[in-house]
Amino acid sequence: xxxxxxxxxxxxxxxxxxxxxxxxxxxxxxxxxxxxxxxxxxxxxxxxxxxxxxxxxxxxxxxxxxxxxxxxxxxxxxxxxxxxxxxxxxxxxxxxxxxxxxxxxxxxxxxxxxxxxxxxxxxxxxxxxxxxxxxxxxxxxxxxxxxxxxxxxxxxxxxxxxxxxxxxxxxxxxxxxxxxxxxxxxxxxxxxxxxxxxxxxxxxxxxxxxxxxxxxxxxxxxxxxxxxxxxxxxxxxxxxxxxxxxxxxxxxxxxxxxxxxxxxxxxxxxxxxxxxxxxxxxxxxxxxxxxxxxxxxxxxxxxxxxxxxxxxxxxxxxxxxxxxxxxxxxxxxxxxxxxxxxxxxxxxxxxxxxxxxxxxxxxxxxxxxxxxxxxxxxxxxxxxxxxxxxxxxxxxxxxxxxxxxxxxxxxxxxxxxxxxxxxxxxxxxxxxxxxxxxxxxxxxxxxxxxxxxxxxxxxxxxxxxxxxxxxxxxxxxxxxxxxxxxxxxxxxxxxxxxxxxxxxxxxxxxxxxxxxxxxxxxxxxxxxxxxxxxxxxxxxxxxxxxxxxxxxxxxxxxxxxxxxxxxxxxxxxxxxxxxxxxxxxxxxxxxxxxxxxxxxxxxxxxxxxxxxxxxxxxxxxxxxxxxxxxxxxxxxxxxxxxxxxxxxx
Numbered sequence: 001x002x003x004x005x006x007x008x009x010x011x012x013x014x015x016x017x018x019x020x021x022x023x024x025x026x027x028x029x030x031x032x033x034x035x036x037x038x039x040x041x042x043x044x045x046x047x048x049x050x051x052x053x054x055x056x057x058x059x060x061x062x063x064x065x066x067x068x069x070x071x072x073x074x075x076x077x078x079x080x081x082x083x084x085x086x087x088x089x090x091x092x093x094x095x096x097x098x099x100x101x102x103x104x105x106x107x108x109x110x111x112x113x114x115x116x117x118x119x120x121x122x123x124x125x126x127x128x129x130x131x132x133x134x135x136x137x138x139x140x141x142x143x144x145x146x147x148x149x150x151x152x153x154x155x156x157x158x159x160x161x162x163x164x165x166x167x168x169x170x171x172x173x174x175x176x177x178x179x180x181x182x183x184x185x186x187x188x189x190x191x192x193x194x195x196x197x198x199x200x201x202x203x204x205x206x207x208x209x210x211x212x213x214x215x216x217x218x219x220x221x222x223x224x225x226x227x228x229x230x231x232x233x234x235x236x237x238x239x240x241x242x243x244x245x246x247x248x249x250x251x252x253x254x255x256x257x258x259x260x261x262x263x264x265x266x267x268x269x270x271x272x273x274x275x276x277x278x279x280x281x282x283x284x285x286x287x288x289x290x291x292x293x294x295x296x297x298x299x300x301x302x303x304x305x306x307x308x309x310x311x312x313x314x315x316x317x318x319x320x321x322x323x324x325x326x327x328x329x330x331x332x333x334x335x336x337x338x339x340x341x342x343x344x345x346x347x348x349x350x351x352x353x354x355x356x357x358x359x360x361x362x363x364x365x366x367x368x369x370x371x372x373x374x375x376x377x378x379x380x381x382x383x384x385x386x387x388x389x390x391x392x393x394x395x396x397x398x399x400x401x402x403x404x405x406x407x408x409x410x411x412x413x414x415x416x417x418x419x420x421x422x423x424x425x426x427x428x429x430x431x432x433x434x435x436x437x438x439x440x441x442x443x444x445x446x447x448x449x450x451x452x453x454x455x456x457x458x459x460x461x462x463x464x465x466x467x468x469x470x471x472x473x474x475x476x477x478x479x480x481x482x483x484x485x486x487x488x489x490x491x492x493x494x495x496x497x498x499x500x501x502x503x504x505x506x507x508x509x510x511x512x513x514x515x516x517x518x519x520x521x522x523x524x525x526x527x528x529x530x531x532x533x534x535x536x537x538x539x540x541x542x543x544x545x546x547x548x549x550x551x552x553x554x555x556x557x558x559x560x561x562x563x564x565x566x567x568x569x570x571x572x573x574x575x576x577x578x579x580x581x582x583x584x585x586x587x588x589x590x591x592x593x594x595x596x597x598x599x600x601x602x603x604x605x606x607x608x609x610x611x612x613x614x615x616x617x618x619x620x621x622x623x624x625x626x627x628x629x630x631x632x633x634x635x636x637x638x639x640x641x642x643x644x645x646x647x648x649x
Contacts, residue, residue, distance in 0.1 A: 005327065008039040010057055010065040010078070016042070016050050019212055021243070022068050027214030028142040029066065032319040035143060038063075038327075046483075046491045047076030059457070064330065066110070066138070070094075073105035073481060073495050073553060077373075077456045079334065081326075082106040083138055084117040087234035091120070100124055101495035104131065105479065105553040107337065110138035110322075113262070116238035128551040130341040130462070135333060136326050141246040141313075143320040145218050149252035149306040152225030154296055156180055156288070157253070159189040159210065159217065162199040173230065175281035176288060181205045185292055187224045189217075221251035226295060228288065229257045230276060236260045249313035254306045256291050266316065270309035341552070343376055343464040350379040350460055350516075353436055353448045355429070357414065357563055359389040361396070363451035368400055368407075370455040370513075376464055380406045382436050386414035410436065430532030430575075437519055437529070444519040448512040448537060452561040455513060459554040463516040466548040474544035475517040479553040482509070484560045495553045501538045501595055502572045511557040512537050517544065524582040534564045535575030542579055542591055 011026050030040045041062065042050040049055045057065070059078040067074065067082040070091070074080040082103055091099050103109075104124050111118050111134035118134050125131040158177065180186035186205040192198060200206040210216045221227055227248025231241060239262045248255045255271045257263040263271055272294075274287040295302040354367040371381045383401070390397060390411050401407045412435075415426050433448065440446065445467060447460065459478065466476035482494045484507070499510055517540050524543065532539055541547070580588060 004331065005063045006061075007037055008041065008062050009033065010041050010043045010062045010076075012045060012065065012067045012069075012072070013042045013050055014045060014069050014071065016044060023212040024214060024217070024243070025068060025140065027212055028319060031214045032143040032323060036320060036323055036327075038323070043076065045072040045075060045493070047078075064326075067106060070099045070102050073102040073493055074107070075481060075483075075493050075556070079108075080106040081108050081110050081136065081138075083110045083112070084114065084121065084134065085112050085140065085240065086117070087114075087232075087238035087240055088116045088120055089234040089237065098494070101479070101497055101553075104551060105481070105495050108132070108136065108333065109134040110136050112139055112240055113137065113266075114238050114240045117240065125551065128341075128549075130551045132333075132337060132340065136322065136329075138322045138326075139246060139317050139319070140241070140243040141317045141319045141322075142214060142218070142250055143318045145215055146250050146310070146314070147218060147222040147252040149303055149310055150222070150225065151254065151295065151299055151303060151306075152223045153187070154226065154292075154299075155185055155187045155224045156226045156228055156256075156292065157187055157189075157221045157224035157248070158228065159220075161190055161194050162203075173228075173281075173284075176285045177203075179285050180288070187220075189220060217247055218251045221248055221253050225253055226292070227251070227253045227255050229255055229263065231258055231260045233277065236277065239265075246313065246317060249310050249317070252306055252310050254295055254302050255309060256288060267309050267312055270305055270312060272305075341465055341550070342458060342461045344468060346376075346378040348378065348443070348445050348464055348467060350376055350464065351436070351440060351444055351446045352379065352381050352460075352513075353433060353446065354381050354383045355432075355448065355450050355512075355563060356383060356385050356389070357451060358386070359393045359397075360451070364393075364396070364400070366451055366454065367449055368404065370449060370453070371406075372404060373457045374455065374460050375457050376461045379460070380408060382408045382410050384410050384412065384414065384432055384436075387411045388413075388415070428531065428533050430528075430536045431530045433536055434525075434530035437525075440519050442519055442521055445516055446519055447516045450512050450563045452558040452563060453511060453513045454556040454558075456554040459513070460516065462550050462552055462554060466550060467516075467518065470546065470548065472546050473518070473548055474520070474546045475515060475541055476548045476550060477515045477541070478550040478555060480511050480514045481553045481556040482507070483556055483558050493556075497549070497551070499541055499549075501542050501591070502535055502576050504572055506562065507559055509557060509559055509562060510538060511555065514555050514557075515541060517541075528578055528582050531578055532575045533571040535572045535579075538572070539575055539579045542594075543582065543587075 011029055013026060014020070014022055026042065033040050041057070043057055043065070044050055044053060046053070047056050049057065057076055057078055062078055064079045064081055065076060067080055068085070070082070070086055100120070103121060108131070109121055121131070122133050125133075177186065177188070181188075181203050184205070188200060188203055188206045189208060189210050190200065191209050192200065210220060227244060229242065229245040229248055235242065236259065239260065241260055241262045245255065245257065245263060255267075257271045257273055258276045259273065264273065272291045274284060274291070276284055352371050354371065356364060356367060367383065368381075371379070381404075385397060397409070401409055412432060413427065414432070437446065445464060447463075449455070463476045463478060467473050477499050480496045482496055483491055486492050496508070499515075500508065503510055515537050528539065529536065580591070583591060
């Protein structure tokens with residue numbers, strides 16, 4: 001299609017193990033792209049090929065990825081376009097913050113011309129510079145086959161599952177279907193059996209199932225002649241149409257639509273309309289029957305109406321139109337996005353401290369690979385390796401250092417061992433990092449990279465841009481993906497936006513590489529950092545007055561393979577006490593509010609705080625700050641504090 005591109009895209013198949021409506025959409029995308037000379041590959045939600053899950057795709061494999069659902073975030077290192085096909089209410093029904101975060105983890109958006117859906121992402125990205133408002137369109141549409149307009153059998157087409165048979169209540173159009181079935185004005189398609197139940201048993205209009213091939217349903221509609229394109233209340237509110245409208249248009253059928261404004265706004269009087277909101281089932285049935293009678297009595301007018309509607313479809317909603325525009329304008333669009341949030345100069349020097357720990361070839365390659373692929377070039381990697389581990393794996397480590405010139409090898413006695421060389425303890429990470437920082441000039445940008453973290457190639461570029469925009473910035477941090485294996489051994493992901501200092505929940509770890517901080521020589525750091533454990537980054541974050549969050553989830557933390565064991569989190573209390581020692585009263589107050597008050601406001605803990613869930617140091621700090629906030633006179637607070645100290649003794 002274009003020599004500047006690979007002419008290959010990926011589409012995320014949400015549920016490879018089952019057949020779903022998304023599979024029909026994927027088939028239509030594949031059919032359209034085949035016409036345009038573009039190959040389509042399928043990937044799973046973890047970014048692996050469906051046919052070979054262990055093979056992860058990158059930007060070198062595809063021009064872009066299309067994500068069809070808000071249920072999962074971007075998890076692959078390739079440019080990602082997510083469809084805005086879900087009504088706003090669905091986010092509230094499923095989990096507003098979680099699924100909204102998923103949407104903005106992608107690079108760009110594919111609008112369906114819904115003001116509700118478009119305004120949703122505009123609001124989400126209003127306060128940051130990491131996204132642009134929607135520009136490209138992709139509808140629930142298709143480009144082939146396009147059938148000649150006609151009335152076919154002059155019957156109403158319906159496809160779906162008869163939920164009433166499953167004991168889940170009557171379907172939304174049950175009365176209508178039963179009435180049309182009796183009169184012979186209906187053709188029904190769908191699975192014959194679902195969850196062990198013959199769902200269409202008793203319906204003489206049932207004609208069998210249709211394959212998810214992007215074509216069969218169009219021919220079936222053309223044969224029937226009439227399409228009923230109805231929407232849920234949520235879709236009507238958000239002005240989003242279902243697949244059925246575009247299927248019916250491509251099939252050349254007469255369309256009977258509800259009061260969804262999308263249909264009337266784009267197709268005017270080329271469609272027939274009924275009112276459904278607040279209407280009794282019998283009234284809906286009566287309206288449909290009236291239109292059916294008109295079609296049969298005015299066949300030439302009805303066919304002309306279908307032809308006019310299809311012409312609008314060809315001019316505005318043919319899926320090939322959307323793909324041509326994406327390919328024509330994507331290079332310029334990506335430049336615009338880069339100007340918004342990626343580094344523009346190379347004025348900063350970047351040092352990444354790679355913590356290898358015990359040697360593992362996979363972990364070693366992970367650190368090297370994540371560093372090497374970063375698009376920011378003014379960089380170096382300080383690879384921290386245990387002396388004992390280095391002696392055992394010297395050849396592998398030295399070969400990598402020779403191949404990649406930007407690696408400085410730092411050999412230290414990382415682990416304390418007994419006379420049999422068994423690890424009995426480990427040196428504090430703070431001492432290791434402080435030793436590296438002492439060799440760096442003020443103004444150097446530093447990040448710590450653990451072996452269980454994976455970075456997208458633009459990760460540090462986006463963080464460095466924050467420092468370019470604000471010379472006084474002390475720390476920048478990105479959104480992050482937490483990943484783990486569920487009980488079914490499926491890899492799941494969750495977007496984390498906030499940084500929670502000293503969060504001791506293993507399933508909500510803060511991570512390390514998401515943070516980029518500026519080296520600054522001052523007394524508190526020289527007196528504190530070298531005594532810290534795994535809470536080091538939490539301390540640096542908490543002492544930084546100027547912070548900036550980058551609303552891109554550009555790094556992934558595998559919480560099943562943390563670099564420390566759960567017992568190490570108990571040392572967070574020790575690190576927090578050392579942090580508090582370096583804080584004045586105003587800093588302590590702000591720290592207490594951030595650690596505890598924000599958790600209540602965000603709903604991440606019970607609004608009734610259980611002090612027993614916190615460490616002694618955390619409890620003292622909370623109580624002291626809350627007591628000060630009451631506003632008692634100074635002499636009263638002084639007496640209470642003295643009494644507290646006396647009874648503690």
